[in-house]
Amino acid sequence: MSLSHHLGRMTGRDPDEAHRAATPLELLFDLTFVVAFSQISSQAAHFLELGHLSTALIAFPFMTFAVTWAWINYSWLASAYDTDDIYFRISTLVVMIGVIVVALGVPDVFHSIDEGHYLDNTVVVAGYVVMRVATIALWVRVARHDEARRKTALAYIVNISIAQLGWIALIFLSMPVGITLVFTAILILFELAGPLFAETRFGPTPWHPHHIAERYGLLVIITLGEVILGTILAISAVVEEHDWSLEAALIAFGGTALAFGMWWNYFVLPFGDVLERHRWRGFPWGYLHFFIFGSLVGVGAGLHVAANVISHHAHVGATFAVLWIAIPVLVYETFLFGIYALTVMQFDPFHIWLYLGSVAALAAGVIAVMLGASLGVGLLFIACAPAVVVVGYETVGWRHGAQMLERARQV
Numbered sequence: 001m002s003l004s005h006h007l008g009r010m011t012g013r014d015p016d017e018a019h020r021a022a023t024p025l026e027l028l029f030d031l032t033f034v035v036a037f038s039q040i041s042s043q044a045a046h047f048l049e050l051g052h053l054s055t056a057l058i059a060f061p062f063m064t065f066a067v068t069w070a071w072i073n074y075s076w077l078a079s080a081y082d083t084d085d086i087y088f089r090i091s092t093l094v095v096m097i098g099v100i101v102v103a104l105g106v107p108d109v110f111h112s113i114d115e116g117h118y119l120d121n122t123v124v125v126a127g128y129v130v131m132r133v134a135t136i137a138l139w140v141r142v143a144r145h146d147e148a149r150r151k152t153a154l155a156y157i158v159n160i161s162i163a164q165l166g167w168i169a170l171i172f173l174s175m176p177v178g179i180t181l182v183f184t185a186i187l188i189l190f191e192l193a194g195p196l197f198a199e200t201r202f203g204p205t206p207w208h209p210h211h212i213a214e215r216y217g218l219l220v221i222i223t224l225g226e227v228i229l230g231t232i233l234a235i236s237a238v239v240e241e242h243d244w245s246l247e248a249a250l251i252a253f254g255g256t257a258l259a260f261g262m263w264w265n266y267f268v269l270p271f272g273d274v275l276e277r278h279r280w281r282g283f284p285w286g287y288l289h290f291f292i293f294g295s296l297v298g299v300g301a302g303l304h305v306a307a308n309v310i311s312h313h314a315h316v317g318a319t320f321a322v323l324w325i326a327i328p329v330l331v332y333e334t335f336l337f338g339i340y341a342l343t344v345m346q347f348d349p350f351h352i353w354l355y356l357g358s359v360a361a362l363a364a365g366v367i368a369v370m371l372g373a374s375l376g377v378g379l380l381f382i383a384c385a386p387a388v389v390v391v392g393y394e395t396v397g398w399r400h401g402a403q404m405l406e407r408a409r410q411v
Contacts, residue, residue: 007085012142020208036099041229045308046110048316059114060301098129106124108120117176118177152198159197220266226297227258227296253383254382254383298328302325318375321375322382333385358385362385365378368381
């Protein structure tokens with residue numbers, strides 16, 4: 001192992017490399033997404049607590065996609081071609097700066113959608129320009145050094161360049177929000193199609209299945225920080241209003257148990273083992289994680305709303321707040337079960353019972369608050385949603401999971 005970081009050749013890493021793990025540089029890179037997700041969560045919470053539901057529902061997915069897609073672009077490239085030389089390190093620094101710029105543009109997007117005239121994504125696009133200058137530079141280097149995958153690298157360059165020109169064009173066209181969102185949807189589909197076209201048409205890049213599974217798991221953990229932050233805000237609001245009380249204890253336990261249960265749910269299946277055997281399943285697996293990351297940020301936003309309801313700073317009530325904690329948890333559980341089934345390409349009827357039990361716990365939380373229970377009680381019921389899955393898996397489901405995993409390895 002060399003202790004220097006002199007320029008190397010980006011010919012691709014060994015996809016079967018033993019003990020491949022996330023690098024310190026990748027962990028540092030992920031910290032920028034803590035800021036970006038926090039910006040999205042706080043802005044969504046602000047407009048939800050004002051009752052501006054349409055603003056939150058439009059701006060939230062747009063910004064969640066933008067930030068998550070930036071992470072995905074870098075992480076899969078790094079899994080295949082991280083040389084850890086000075087070129088790659090400086091390129092990563094540039095991408096990190098771009099992510100920070102994107103985070104700074106989040107409030108503009110939310111406020112412009114709320115005003116309803118046009119979508120102000122100028123700062124966000126500027127951040128993407130910074131990121132993509134570095135990303136294209138890395139792919140150019142791959143095209144020069146990895147002759148076997150040159151066409152794949154060139155396809156990435158073309159897709160990224162065309163998409164970026166499209167985002168820049170939206171700034172200068174200044175169209176109404178509705179029309180802009182239509183073009184935005186088209187560009188998003190174009191972005192998503194780029195890697196699929198490049199890898200299926202010209203050959204796959206040598207990404208490492210266990211490494212990429214670990215990278216996604218680490219971002220899940222980082223995003224769960226938004227749930228912890230929302231819990232702290234809610235506890236602080238209770239303490240400020242009523243000092244330390246049973247309600248503060250319920251929120252502290254409920255919020256922490258919710259984060260812990262969602263973490264436990266995610267790491268039930270060793271995704272890397274399945275992706276190693278079925279590499280092409282990485283596309284639906286990776287893309288569906290948009291909903292996983294978005295739902296976790298959404299739970300944090302819901303808890304933030306709950307904090308403002310408790311402190312009487314919100315224009316909405318307790319039922320609204322608990323609903324916007326329960327809905328993201330429902331999205332999380334739904335897509336997690338879906339990702340599980342699609343990754344192993346099998347269906348287990350037992351999962352239906354676990355899922356229904358999870359939904360029942362969420363419904364109980366919302367109904368309890370509607371009937372006059374405190375937010376702490378509602379949150380405790382919601383925390384039972386992932387707990388149902390944990391208990392079911394640890395008592396019975398692990399046997400089903402082991403059998404499904406073994407079948408997936410043999411196919």
